[in-house]
Amino acid sequence: MLGCENLQHPGDELIRSRAEPFQEAKSRPRTSVIALLISAFLVSSTTPVGAQEAAASFDGYSDTGVEVTIPKGSFRGLTDKDRFPEGVEEAWYRYYIQLTNFQPKSSGKLPGLSGLYSHTARGCFPSGPNSPGWSARGLFGAAGSNGAPEGEIPIGSYIYHLNQPGRCGEAIYWDDTSIRPDRWYCVEGYVKVNTPGSADGVVTGWLDGTERFSRSNFVFRRPSETHVGVRELWLDIYYGGRRPTRETLNLRIDEVEVSTSGRVGCIESKTTVVATSGSGLASIASYDPGTGDWSLAHFDGSSFVSKSLTRYQSATQWGSHLVGDFGGDGRDDIASYHPANGTWWVSRSGEFGFKTARWATFSTKDGWNAHLTGDFSGSGRSEIASFNISNGTWWVSTPRSSLDRPEHAANELQFSWFQQPGSEWRDITASQVRHEALAPIQGNANYFDTSLWGDFDTATGWTTQLAGDYDGDGKDDIASYHAESGNWWVSLSSGTGFATTQWDRFSTGRGWSNHLAGDFNGDGRDDIASYHPGSGQWWVSLSTGSGFTTVPWERFNTTTGWSTHVAGDFNGDGSDDIASYYPGSGAWWVSLSTGTGFSTQHWGSFSTTRGWTTQVAGDFDGDGDDDIANFHPASGTWWVNRSTGNGFDIVRWAG
Numbered sequence: 001m002l003g004c005e006n007l008q009h010p011g012d013e014l015i016r017s018r019a020e021p022f023q024e025a026k027s028r029p030r031t032s033v034i035a036l037l038i039s040a041f042l043v044s045s046t047t048p049v050g051a052q053e054a055a056a057s058f059d060g061y062s063d064t065g066v067e068v069t070i071p072k073g074s075f076r077g078l079t080d081k082d083r084f085p086e087g088v089e090e091a092w093y094r095y096y097i098q099l100t101n102f103q104p105k106s107s108g109k110l111p112g113l114s115g116l117y118s119h120t121a122r123g124c125f126p127s128g129p130n131s132p133g134w135s136a137r138g139l140f141g142a143a144g145s146n147g148a149p150e151g152e153i154p155i156g157s158y159i160y161h162l163n164q165p166g167r168c169g170e171a172i173y174w175d176d177t178s179i180r181p182d183r184w185y186c187v188e189g190y191v192k193v194n195t196p197g198s199a200d201g202v203v204t205g206w207l208d209g210t211e212r213f214s215r216s217n218f219v220f221r222r223p224s225e226t227h228v229g230v231r232e233l234w235l236d237i238y239y240g241g242r243r244p245t246r247e248t249l250n251l252r253i254d255e256v257e258v259s260t261s262g263r264v265g266c267i268e269s270k271t272t273v274v275a276t277s278g279s280g281l282a283s284i285a286s287y288d289p290g291t292g293d294w295s296l297a298h299f300d301g302s303s304f305v306s307k308s309l310t311r312y313q314s315a316t317q318w319g320s321h322l323v324g325d326f327g328g329d330g331r332d333d334i335a336s337y338h339p340a341n342g343t344w345w346v347s348r349s350g351e352f353g354f355k356t357a358r359w360a361t362f363s364t365k366d367g368w369n370a371h372l373t374g375d376f377s378g379s380g381r382s383e384i385a386s387f388n389i390s391n392g393t394w395w396v397s398t399p400r401s402s403l404d405r406p407e408h409a410a411n412e413l414q415f416s417w418f419q420q421p422g423s424e425w426r427d428i429t430a431s432q433v434r435h436e437a438l439a440p441i442q443g444n445a446n447y448f449d450t451s452l453w454g455d456f457d458t459a460t461g462w463t464t465q466l467a468g469d470y471d472g473d474g475k476d477d478i479a480s481y482h483a484e485s486g487n488w489w490v491s492l493s494s495g496t497g498f499a500t501t502q503w504d505r506f507s508t509g510r511g512w513s514n515h516l517a518g519d520f521n522g523d524g525r526d527d528i529a530s531y532h533p534g535s536g537q538w539w540v541s542l543s544t545g546s547g548f549t550t551v552p553w554e555r556f557n558t559t560t561g562w563s564t565h566v567a568g569d570f571n572g573d574g575s576d577d578i579a580s581y582y583p584g585s586g587a588w589w590v591s592l593s594t595g596t597g598f599s600t601q602h603w604g605s606f607s608t609t610r611g612w613t614t615q616v617a618g619d620f621d622g623d624g625d626d627d628i629a630n631f632h633p634a635s636g637t638w639w640v641n642r643s644t645g646n647g648f649d650i651v652r653w654a655g
Ligand SMILES: [Ca+2]
Pocket: 468, 469, 470, 471, 472, 473, 474, 475, 476, 477, 492, 493
């Protein structure tokens, strides 16, 4: 079909030509990676890319990726089985996926793990005593189906197991999980085969680092089938079903890794955060899990520069990273959650650089699906609110100084800096330790005091949780949206707890692609703007202090295809606006608040239209107008849209 003579893998018949051999596995300390696939398929150089970057290696998540095409009238896009040297009991995988032209009318399969030993566990041939086998591939649904917003693709797991309801595999869509065109997503999966004779097989799925599905009662093998294990990563991308696709479908895959010794983890997900230092100047903190390095990109008054901040000795398997002034000295610090043992580590910026210490250990390490920063108690320090979906509780971690807790002796503090998970911290001298040990005496915080702030009757189904000061009293609150009912609930902070009441009910519960918090009418109370791609309409829920009044503010002529919407005050008039990026043309449109509506204008365009993974607002040059920073992983570069008040001046960040 497409240069098949060049293909390295039989069966990859629709990968575009010029495939190269697999790259060598990247060195990835602490994760035993037994195979690294794909990083190296070169996509056709005829793929149109912009001229802003010399982008020979543009089309993958990082460097080159695979572009997969399922032609009109066909089923198959990709099939490749990467067998393990020998069967194992459990395995993890991770890949990145970007839907470029993918609006299926029906469901199909995505990569996953399997134990294929004959013709069974696929094609509606279930496992039999003489032909055992199982599979747990990924699943995609028709665009807009199974609760997905219009234009988005619901995903899940497609599982052949011994208790499946019919001859074909069992399709399980992950709750409230869909992916939209144009942006890259990190998909992870895990399978553990059952103990022979027990129903304890596990399938777990994550999207962008967050667990979306887990079940632990599967039976993949019969008591006698001890030889059946996890045998291969099945890189399968298949439409249907029985009928072929009526339209050509395209997607991209990159960064495929499998592991038999723990989660592979995502590369960029949740590793980039906007930091706002005491001076009010926003900067970008970025974490590289390959090296454990934190760096900070900031404006030095004339140009954008980046500098190295600190290095985590234990680079991998962090669950969340947040930036805020946890120490309370006006400098931004980094807080990182380590889900394996439920610990929070804070890298506090001080006179001698960053010092990392354990600040808290959660008694429950599982179930945390949201960590938001804000000043919930009004203390002037950044705090962390964490939501646990196992019981619907909110916990707020408030920075405290051990001066408040006499049992924290100075000696204990000194040693805490040496206790990063995985290794000891080696880069500081004894005098620096002594200096930093004085921090609590000077009133700066050095640990988290975590307490229960709220308890929701409904633990699950919350699709959006946004921090903001919705009643304008100086203490941050949390707004939570429940798509099934269309209800907004706001948890107002009293300073020591949340009081949660219903603030609004949307008559259209589902189909919203974005909810953004901001003070859109400039009255000092945060509001929420919601975009509905089905109608192209923006609705703004204006806070009255005790409820939302939701009114339409704008209608976009181009309803779908937007990859990013960010809130910020781009013209500096005190009311928040919204900037929207359209990767089809590379255009930035800014919807300026008039106080009662949005007026949308074209503010700039990128010549490299696609491949942007992080687009965040902040006043990066300190002139009072919010700007936008954009990360392009293929080139490893940051670009900043500097607001002029009525347009964007697009400049490259150094580094
Ligand atoms: Ca408040």
